[in-house]
Amino acid sequence: MSVTAAAQRLLQEARSEDSRAARLRTDLPEQTWDEETHHIRLIDWATAHIPDLPPLALLFHVPNGGKRAQRISRTGKRYSPEAARLLRMGTRSGYPDLGLDHPAHGRAGLRLELKSLTGELHPNQRAWIVHLRHAGYHADAAWGWRDARQLLLEYFLPAPPATRWTPRSRQPLDDHALPPLGHK
Template identity: 90%
Template structure:
């Protein structure tokens, strides 16, 4: 069973027990209990239910208060040697009585000031509660061990526990002033700053992406143009040196190949000016009759057709000679 489910079950049982105690009047005796008795009753209950909710084993008591032996000084003032020794060791007055260092649902830990049913918070205790709340802890005051038990179990639930005490001032300690803005305002400010940075950087990022995409498209276009130029130059060499063509046919073929090369150069210029998308396919090449052995490849815009050179010559040469 998860910690949240176990805490939910124990909380339901605790509320049932509290309702029955109020109905039967068995909790009236607790009105006369002192703070120490409520502490002992709470710790007894947590020790009993540690197997059901293991994080209860992390609950500890801070010995800041309590009754200590007092003496009378030579000047007639009463003092406690033990309290003086604890203060010299670093004890801070007003710090909450109980602590639980177990993170739960975004809360760093629990700090609980347990008072008797007739007790009141001192100013230094209120200051520590406000300071610890601002530091990320769930700090609060509880009156009686039953109220402390309910707050302790609510701490393990996703919803924050109900507040037992609300501060009148936002200043936790005189030497530790709180920031002017609370956590929600700080989060909103950070969110607005992120939006502003995104709005300022978005145009430059989009321009960089557009330049990168156009650069990649131009690189692909350059590779296609280089391959087409090589094909045209190879065809010009074949047309110029093939002895099977008559001179008028050779001139007609060379003229067509030079016109194809000029058209390719014009296409390169239009792409450079941005008039034509570089990703558009190049125009299909016209088929020319070449004599090659054993086979020859005629390149078009989307596919290659392999036929024999002698067959192409027998098919196209009469037509070209007739036109000549």
Template identity: 40%
Template sequence: MKRVIPARRRTAAHAVYVVPEDAEQAHLIRWARLAQPTYPELARLFHIPNGGHRNKIVAAKLVGQGVRPGVPDLCLPVPRETFHGLWIEMKSMTGRTSPEQRDWLAFLAAQGYATAVCKGWDAARETIISYLEGRFIQ
């Protein structure tokens, strides 16, 4: 597996393509649909469309409808062990959480939810499986 070097440290000799966060998340959702026979709870996994670039009119409408910066990307509202549900912040392999995202994740964890920051769809898949099988550690 190639080592991913953050963009600010890349040189032409080290350039590595990083799959964008939205593509990683789309891979995860495809896996979740295919894995529903094994984990039927995955039918309840949903995306919070907070991120992305929008024009000012659409952005203003969404804020008026309750969009809040930093809310994690995915929610699985299925209780397991001592948790009320699972919230996941998806990141590309080089992505970082914002202060607003860290604040939301801390708040949700304090409310009894499992939370995770997952770099890539495979990490998110492993997190979801461990959560559904009762092996998740906060």
């Protein structure tokens, strides 16, 4: 079975499952999940479906954000040694959470910012999405693991996925400057 056919079959199954969950209200607890829980659920689903859709094995998480242990400096300021180390290593604020380095139908790959159902995009996240779109990636935001799963499966179809987030301007980086490299 081709990647496209497998994605179409899984997308039909996902839509049917999502419809059933909404009808039976079994998806209500997901409304209180944090972003991390949605990430874990999506990765668990993708891992279980690698035999059906092998490119899902290329899905990865970028550990840019998250809460990090903090300490108090000698001057009394709070800081995170791990966050400082990651910044020195080249971590960029706002870079999308998930990536899939598998070209499909003229798109270089997929970059996905996954938010909780109540989450909001930050300016740096919007800037990266715009930049990556202009670089040939399908880059977008999804709210909740079910939305992310649908976008992920639609990525493998010939028609590009419907965008979940649209910038105010269509010019590269216009009103969406990327954050600087290094320390905040």
